[in-house]
Amino acid sequence: MTTPHISAEPGDFAPLVLMPGDPRRARLIAQTFFTSPRLVTEVRGIEGYTGTVNGTEVSVLASGMGMPSMSIYATELIRFYGAKRIVRVGTAGGMAPEVQLGELVIASAAHTDSSMAAFRVPGVHFSHAPAFSLLERAVSTAREQGIAHRVGPIFSSDTFYSDRPEQTAALAAHGTLAVEMEAAALYGIAAAEGVEALAVCNVTDHLLREEAMSSEERETRFEPMVEVALGALLS
Ligand SMILES: O=P(O)(O)O[C@H]1O[C@H](CO)[C@@H](O)[C@H]1O
Numbered sequence: 537m538t539t540p541h542i543s544a545e546p547g548d549f550a551p552l553v554l555m556p557g558d559p560r561r562a563r564l565i566a567q568t569f570f571t572s573p574r575l576v577t578e579v580r581g582i583e584g585y586t587g588t589v590n591g592t593e594v595s596v597l598a599s600g601m602g603m604p605s606m607s608i609y610a611t612e613l614i615r616f617y618g619a620k621r622i623v624r625v626g627t628a629g630g631m632a633p634e635v636q637l638g639e640l641v642i643a644s645a646a647h648t649d650s651s652m653a654a655f656r657v658p659g660v661h662f663s664h665a666p667a668f669s670l671l672e673r674a675v676s677t678a679r680e681q682g683i684a685h686r687v688g689p690i691f692s693s694d695t696f697y698s699d700r701p702e703q704t705a706a707l708a709a710h711g712t713l714a715v716e717m718e719a720a721a722l723y724g725i726a727a728a729e730g731v732e733a734l735a736v737c738n739v740t741d742h743l744l745r746e747e748a749m750s751s752e753e754r755e756t757r758f759e760p761m762v763e764v765a766l767g768a769l770l771s
């Protein structure tokens with residue numbers, strides 16, 4: 537059995553899955569952290585690998601960019617491949633003034649402008665939240681390993697090139713730490729499907745300041761983020 541977007545066979549994916557947006561980051565994560573990684577899918581260049589970490593099977597699958605793409609891959613992973621815990625390992629732009637490049641943001645909630653949110657529970661402004669168990673373990677791992685991090689709400693946006701500085705200011709004024717483009721969809725799908733999800737993001741630029749990592753740094757500076765994500769997934 538394969539799906540329209542994943543060519544893996546049943547059993548090829550572990551129940552524990554890391555999801556970066558970027559397929560090259562998926563490959564680098566597998567090469568860096570997994571013992572005996574094997575490629576299990578590469579439809580559309582969206583690479584997925586399964587290997588072991590400290591003897592436990594773990595998979596990584598890129599989500600692509602944006603909530604429609606994340607929704608396709610997360611739904612197929614859960615419904616057809618038995619994923620039970622998914623941790624997004626992404627990049628994000630700082631929104632709150634205190635957020636610094638290179639820090640991790642562990643998302644305790646995800647606001648969104650996605651129209652998908654309006655259809656999740658009709659008539660309700662659905663709250664997109666992670667599994668507390670994953671959140672708690674991620675925070676403990678970051679603390680134990682001395683990894684700079686912040687915990688709080690993020691904004692999952694449908695727009696990368698936003699022309700609405702007033703929206704950024706208002707979100708920051710409401711305690712929003714950073715912006716990315718997938719976490720709310722993952723949290724909504726996980727809630728609907730009865731599985732656990734979390735997003736941990738590396739801050740690679742800042743919307744209020746002229747600061748940004750290069751595209752190479754965005755792709756390669758992921759190790760603290762993955763350590764924290766694995767701490768959450770494997771405990
Ligand atoms: O680095 P990833 O995980 O792709 O995450 C962020 O980067 C992309 C935009 O450059 C969006 O997918 C956003 O969510």
Ligand SMILES: O=c1cc[nH]c(=O)[nH]1
Pocket residue numbers: 627628629630696715716717740741743
């Ligand atoms: O979605 C994203 C990701 C990184 N930086 C941003 O500004 N936006």
